Amino acid sequence: MKLHEIAHGRAGDKGDISNISVIAYRPGDWPLIEAEVTAEKVAALFDRKVSVTRHVLPQLQALNFVITGALPGGVTRSLALDAHGKALAFAVLDMEIGARP
């Protein structure tokens, strides 16, 4: 299934760094999300070299990804249609993950 079915999130930017949250709708899905949505899998979504740090907030059943190099040029110089990378949260939510046990 897609991560989108069990989690929500938002992307923001600072310079060339994208910050993307992934938040479980239901506490029961949290272990699956924590296990499956790794820094490596998020890094693999990008068609350029990025470095990804994952922060885990178990009390909120949430992950926070800090992705350096995701937004070349940053918002002021970027030639991208979505210069802020706001849509990147949905690129992560599009990730295929294993079914609930």
Next chain:
Amino acid sequence: MRTLRIGAGSGFSGDRIEPAVALAREGRLDYLVFECLAERTIALAQLARLADPAKGYDTRLEQRLRAVLPDCLHNGTRIVTNMGAANPLAAAERAAALAREMGLKLRVAAVLGDDVLDRIGPASLDETGAPAAALGARLVSANAYIGASGIAEALAAGADLVICGRASDPSLFLGPLLHEFGWAMDDWTRLGRGILVGHLLECSAQVSGGYYADPGLKDVPDLAAIGFPLAEVDESGNAVITKLPGTGGCVSRGTCIEQLLYEIHDPARYLQPDVVADFSQVTFEETGPDRVAVRGGAGHPRSGLLKVSVGCRDGWTGWGEISYAGPGAAARGRLAAEIVRTRLAAQGNALEEMRCDLIGLDAILPASAGPAAAEPREVRLRVAGCSPQREVAAALADEVEALYLCGPAGGGGVATGLREVIGIRSAFLPAEAVPVSVHCVEA
């Protein structure tokens, strides 16, 4: 325990004004905060100030103040804002003049000191390691992110309206808390909690259901009439986030978590001028309809360094778009992109960077993020490129326009544009090098 009511009147310069008017009128607020300054906005404002020394503040300052001042003064609600942008003093003078025009009595304070252009030269830029001075004539602005103490000082001086330039966004909310509750500047826990409240409110509707709806999964009632948030904050810095009854949107655990994690990087170390805020143990509890209790904010000693946004002229961006529809639309779009690339290469153009996107196919998500989409009924080709030279960037737009008669079949709806790019670099200065002062203007 005493509780302070602080509302968010805007989360960016272009935000709606009606929800702020509703808060001013019916929010029973002690403070209404307008956050209107993005990273690049201040560099553009500096350019406006260079062109006219009386300008450089937010272009909607008058419109916003005209809409809320009578209610705020009537209800004893004090206003804090960064609408001063590159020229807080001119903004304060304009606000006082506006109040006089409206027959209102007002004490306005400008918080000064964030403009560090005169001493940024030797500081090295994070991006390049070179000193800012190496930018030469391209250097247009340098503004340090200052903290909340100047705002608290202005409030202590009796200001009804406090106008800052580049104060950090959450500091706009921390200032009133410092002033009202007398928190010490080394009470890291309370400072961290104040920053937490500010961070939750600083993007206005983002915590009250804006930028949240995903139909079927996250349904948000009446987005068209969304209400802006307010916080009820107690003396220990714990808070309830809520909004006015009868307004659209929602305040929930979900909206609060999304906003908590928005653009903060490491949740345990959210770097701010006054404190390193720690959101890693924060919890949210829904205590009633559109009421969420916030607990667990903390903080650590500040670094003593202030981040500086350095603005510089960074060349030109040109762009052009054209649409193709019907059978083979994507193939004709790709051919058109190839023609533009070939033409520009043949001219030996000096574009630093260029990209061609087929909107609807490959323009927004990273190419490897998922399987390629099915062929669409229509595409819009967008070509964008940048160059230090205006004419080179302009040539790109010309080539897209020429596709009308010289490109593939059936192209239509050309639009082109050219704009100067203001780049933003970062540097750091010791806080001692950035003294803050308050200047009061009476109306």
